[in-house]
Amino acid sequence: MELQVMILDDEYIILDGLCSFPWSDYGYQVAATAKNGLEGLEKLEHIKPDLILTDVRMPGMDGLDFAERAHEMYPDTVIVILTGYDSFAYAQKAISIGVKEYLLKPIDYDELKNMAARLAEEIRAKKEEQQEVRDLQKYFNQSVPELRSKFAGNLLYGRLQGKGVVQEQAKSLKLTIEKYIVCVGRKVVGEKRLHEGDKWIEEFACINIFEEIFNNYNIQVLSDYNTATAEYNFILLFAKEEENQKCMDRALQACDKIQEEVERYLKACMNFGISDISEDEYQANAQYRKAQKACRQCIYLGMNIILKYEDLQYEEQKEFVITQGERMHFMMTLFQESFEKAEEELRQLFAQAPEDGAAVKFAAMDLLFGCMKFPYTCAVDSEIHNKNWNFSVLQDGVKRISQCETTEEVLNCMFNLFGTLIKQNTEGSDERNWKLVQSILSYIEKNYATDISMDDLTEKFHVSRTYISRLLKKYAGKSFLEYLTDVRFKHVEKLIADDHYKQYEIAEMVGYKDFGYYIKVFKKRYGITPNEFRKHI
Template sequence: MGYKCLLVDDEEEVINAIVRKIDWEGLGYEVPTYAHNGLEALEMAEGDTPDVVMTDIQMPYMDGLEFSRQLRKLCPGVKIIIFSGYDEFEYAKEAIKLEAEEYILKPVNSDELSSLFTRIRESLDKEAEERQSIRKLSRYYAQSLPLLQETFYSELVSGRIPQEHLAEYLLNYQIDLKGPVYEVVLIHTSSTLAPEGLNPVLLGISVRRLAQERLEEKWRGKFFSYQGDTVMIAQMDDSRQVIELTDDCDSFCRLAKIACKAVVTVGLGMVCTDAMDTVHSLEGASQAVSSRAIYGTGKAINIMEIEPEHDSETIMDESGKTLSEILRRIRVEDTIDIPLEAGRFVDSYSQDLGTMKLYEFFITDTMSRLYRFAQENHLAIEDVFADNTIGKALPDVLEFKIMLTDILSRMQQMIGDVRSKGQKSFVLKAQEYVAAHYNEEGITIEKICKNLGVSSAYFSTVFKKETGKTFVTYLTDYRMDKAKEILMTSDKKTYVIAAEVGFTDPNYFSYVFKRQYGITPSKFRTRGEIS
C-alpha cells in the first residue's frame, strides 16, 4: 500500500493533468483523491486522513491557506504542499508559518513534482523507520520489565514511591497489585548455618525459587530481593487468611531444610489494605525475623502473633481509607461491583474489632463517612439512605452488608445519572443553539464549546456518541432541512434562502445542497422531491 495523497484545486483540469503526468505507484503513492475547495477537502480529510496534501491558494468558499491552517489542527502530521499562480511574498511567508513542505508556482513541471513527491516519500519512510525503532525499544522495555518491577517493589516497601505516582508506576510496569489486603513476607536464609562449601548467594537463589514455586501463585506474591533477603508481597482477599499464610510459610521453612539444606526464617508483617502501607508491613516483618533469637530459627514468625495488640484507631483509619477508595471508584466509574466490594469491606474489618463497643464505633464511623460523601456530592440524603438508618439495636454483620450494599448502590445510580445527564445536557444545549442560530454564518465547534465550558475533543466525542453525527454534519443537515422547508413553502430567491440558513455565498449554498441531495435548489422546488 502506498501513501495517501489529496489534491485540492477548483480547476479540475489542473488536477487531472497532475494525476495523469505522474507515476504515482512508482513513487510509492496511491492514486490521489481530490477536492474542489477547502471545505470539501476538510470533510474528506476528517473521514480518511491523507499523508500528503497539495493545495491551490485561490479557491472559492475557503482558500488554500485557511484550509491548511484548519487541516494542520485536524491532522498534525500531514505533509502540505502549497502551489499557486501568484508569486507574492506574503503567500510564501504564510506557507512557512504553516510548516508547508514546499511552496511552488504554476504552471507545475511534472519532473519537478515527481522529485518533490519523492523527497516527501523519503521523509515519510524515515518517520516510519523511527516508529519501527520505537517498537524495538518497546520490545527491549518488555525484556527489562522483570528488573524494573523488582526495583519498583523495593522502592515501594522503602517508602520512596509517591502516592500520586503509584497508579502510573503500576500501569507503566504492568504490575497487578490489586490486593485488596496485603502482607509483606521476609524470607531470611541463614548464611552462618549454610552447608559447608555451598555459596550463600547460590543458596539464597535456590530458596527463592522454591518459595516462588510454593507460594507465588496461591498468594499472588510479588517477589524481589531486598538487602540480601528475599521478600514477597502477599495479596489476600480477606485479612482472616493471615493464619493460613503463616501456616504455609511455616511449612515452607521445613521444606527448605529438606530440599535446599537451608535454615530459613520467615517474618510476616502487619496486614494492610493500602499498597503504600507495605513499608510498615516490611518493618514488622523485619522485627519478626529479628525475633528468631527468642522464638527460634527455621520457622515462620508473624509479628501480629508476637505483638497482638492492634490499636483500634489503626483499624478505623485503615477502614476509612478502604471506604474512601470504594467511594472514589463510585464517583469516577460505572463498573464497580457494589455487593462484592461492600462484603469485602465489612468482612475485612468487623472481625478484627473484638468488642461490641468497637463494632458499634466501626458502623457509626462508616455511616458518618457515607453521609459526608453524599453531602459533598450534592446527593439527596433522604434518597441515599431511605430506611437504612441505625436504630437502638445494632445490625449484625450480614444485615450491615445488606444495608451498606443498598446505600452504595443508590449512590452509584444517582452519580451515574448525574454524569449521564451532564453529557446529554450539553449535547441538547448545542442542538438548541443550532436551532436558534443556524442562520448565522460563524457557528463553529470552538464557539459552541466556549459557550458550554467544555473542551473541543470531549464535546466532539460525546456529541457524535449521542447523535451519531459530527457537529459539522449535524449543522449542515439542519440547515439543509430548513432550506428544503423554505423551498417548499415559499417563492423566495435562492440567495435569500441561502442567507436565511447561514450561507453568505449563494453559490456555495447551491453546491452543498446539490452535494447533499443530488439536485439543485431550483430543480428541487420544481419537482418538490429528492431523487
C-alpha cells in the first residue's frame, strides 16, 4: 500500500519540483497539493495523508498554523516544515505543535532522499504496530464473553490477589462492580435433557437461558459453571444508588422464574443460595462461600428452594480464609523476593483474622503445606527431586501451630517455620547453580560450530534467557555471546596456526555462516585482519 503525501508551498517552482521528486521509489504517491494553509485544510478533510511537507511562509494561513490544525485532526500524520529561515524560534514552535522535523531551503536533493526513505520506514513500522494493536483489540473484543466468564470464576474462587488487580481486570473488560449479589444454583432430580449428547452442551445452553432471564429483570450478570460441584454460579450486578431491598427482590424474582423454566422444560428442580449484598468486589470469594453454604443447605429443606444466607438458622463459626490468589502471591514473595517482604505480606494476610479459633490455625497449616510443596513442584530437571526433603518442618509446624492460643502466636510461629523453610530451600543453591553453569558451558563448547543461540539453551536446560544470562555473568564472568566468541576464536587460532584452511573455511568450521561478520568480529577482537594475524604467528 502506497503512502499518501501532501505538499504545500506558495511558490510554483518549488511545489512543482517537490511533486517531480521520485516519491514512488520510496513507496509514496502525491495525494494532494496546496498553495496555502486554508486550501490545505479544505483538501485535508478528504484525504488522510501519511506525510505532509509544508512551507512556513504562505499567504492566508502560514505553515505553522496549518501544521497545528493538521496535527489536531490527524495526530499520527508526519509533518515536515520547509523553511528558508534557520531560526530556533521556528524550530521551537514547530516541535511544540507536533512537527517531526524541518528541511531548509534550498532543499538538498540527497537530504530529501534520505528523509523520504527514513520516514517511509518509520511510518510503515508505526502502521504495522498500530495494525497489530487493532488486531489484538479485535481479538480481545471477540473474546470478551469468554474472558468475563473466566474473570467471574477467578473472582468467585479467590484466584485474584489484591483489590487493585480485580479493579484493573474489571476495567479492561468494561465492567463496573458497584453493588452485587452472588447466587449459586444447583439442578436436582432431572429427567430430561436439552441435548441427548454431551452434557457440557446442556450446561452451556442452561447458562445462556439463565443469563437471559436475569437480563429480563434488568440484572447484568457474570456467570460461571463449576464442573466439580455441578453448580451454576452468578454474580448479579446492580447500580450503587439502587436500594438493597429492591436489588434482593429482583434477584429472588429472577431465581423464581428460572425455577419455573427448569421445571417446565427439564422436568427438574433448581435450588438457589443467595449471598448478602456487597459493594466490595474483592469480597466476592467470601460472598460466594456464603451463597454456596445456603445452596447446600437447601437439600435438607426440600426442592425448588431459594435460601438467603442471612436466613440460615445457626450460630455461625468465625471464618478465616486465605484465597488461592493470596496464597500463590505470598509463596512467590517468600521464595523469589525477600523474607522481610514475606513477613510484611503475612501480617497483612492475617490482619483481618479473628483473635483465636480453629479457622486461623487451619489457614496457617494450609499455607505452610503449600509453601513446603512449592519449591519441589517448581523444580525442573534438578537435584531437588533427588535430595532427601526434610518433612520434619511440616510435622513440627502442624504441632506448634495447633498449640498456639492467639493469632499473634500463630504468626510468630510461622515466621520461625518459614525462616527454616527458606534456609532448607537455599542450602546448596550455589552448588546447584554452578553445576548448571558448568553444564551450559560444556554444551556451548560441544556445539560452538553450530548456529547455537540462547533459545537452544532455554529449551535444553528449561530456564529463561534472563536467568541463564544472570548465572553466566555471576559464575563465568561473561555473557553467552562473549563466552561463545571466546570458544570459537580459541579454535580459530588453532586452525590459522595449522595453515591448512582458507579463512572462509575456518569461519564456517567455527560456526560463522556470514564470512563478512566473521571478519568484522575478528578485527574487533584482534585489531588486525586474519591474514595479518597469520603473519604474526
